[in-house]
Amino acid sequence: MVWIVIGIASLALLGALILMVVVMLVKGPLFRRVLSEAHFVECARGAWNAARRACRKREDPGSAGEENTGGDEEEFTSSEGVVLHYSIRKGEGDEAAQFVHHYSVRMNRGYTPHAIGGTFVVWVALILEVDLAMGWVGISPDRVHHAEFALDGEEQREFEKGDCVVPSEAEFRLLLTESRALRDSLDWEAIGECGPGGSEVA
Numbered sequence: 496m497v498w499i500v501i502g503i504a505s506l507a508l509l510g511a512l513i514l515m516v517v518v519m520l521v522k523g524p525l526f527r528r529v530l531s532e533a534h535f536v537e538c539a540r541g542a543w544n545a546a547r548r549a550c551r552k553r554e555d556p557g558s559a560g561e562e563n564t565g566g567d568e569e570e571f572t573s574s575e576g577v578v579l580h581y582s583i584r585k586g587e588g589d590e591a592a593q594f595v596h597h598y599s600v601r602m603n604r605g606y607t608p609h610a611i612g613g614t615f616v617v618w619v620a621l622i623l624e625v626d627l628a629m630g631w632v633g634i635s636p637d638r639v640h641h642a643e644f645a646l647d648g649e650e651q652r653e654f655e656k657g658d659c660v661v662p663s664e665a666e667f668r669l670l671l672t673e674s675r676a677l678r679d680s681l682d683w684e685a686i687g688e689c690g691p692g693g694s695e696v697a
Contacts, residue, residue: 529575529611532667535618538579541571542619543659545581546596550655553583553594576603577615586645593645596625601639612640613678620644620677621670622659627677633684641686 528534548569571579578601586593600615601607612634620627620642630644646654662670 526611529577530614532664534573534575534577535667535671536661538571538573538577538615538618539622539661540659541573542579542581542598542622545569545571545579545598546623547655549581549583549596572603577601577611578603579615579619590645593647594651595643595645597641597643599639599641601637607638607640609634609640609678609683612638613681613683614674616640616642617674617678617681618670621674623654624657625654627681631684632681633686635686640683 546569552569569581571581573579579598581596581598584595584597585591586595598616598619600612600619602611613632616632617627625644627642627644630642632643633641635641
């Protein structure tokens with residue numbers, strides 16, 4: 496009986512190892528491309544442009560000549576299938592004077608591992624020069640990684656004046672190391688269909 500149990504356990508372990516090897520062989524090249532310097536630079540520019548478009552869309556006048564305060568969303572999809580959604584909305588209640596930025600990261604096909612979703616969420620924050628430690632991060636059941644931060648009026652104006660500075664090779668390696676460290680230090684919330692304060696998430 497003991498030998499039967501040991502045999503079953505050994506087969507299960509062997510199966511798990513084979514599955515791991517298969518996944519590494521299939522996903523390894525994709526991971527290397529997604530986590531390459533060229534792709535990080537592409538995503539830096541794409542995220543910045545999406546944020547700029549969201550800012551411009553927020554400023555479009557409504558039908559009554561008032562500022563558009565809805566959660567209009569901009570999307571960027573990279574050459575390797577990383578999808579970023581970016582939106583800006585006005586705060587509510589006591590936070591009505593704030594501008595709430597929300598963005599999400601996922602792969603456009605299949606599962607989004609934390610090594611990709613979490614890293615790119617933090618990477619975008621570093622490129623936009625915002626402090627996620629003062630905001631919120633979460634992961635939905637379908638592995639979409641989310642981040643949210645709020646700016647007051649002056650901070651929003653400064654944000655809109657900013658430029659996208661593509662890091663040099665030396666800066667890239669430093670920022671990537673910083674991204675991974677910050678990713679692991681943040682308190683990622685497990686979320687359902689709503690984000691902080693009951694706001695809907697994509």
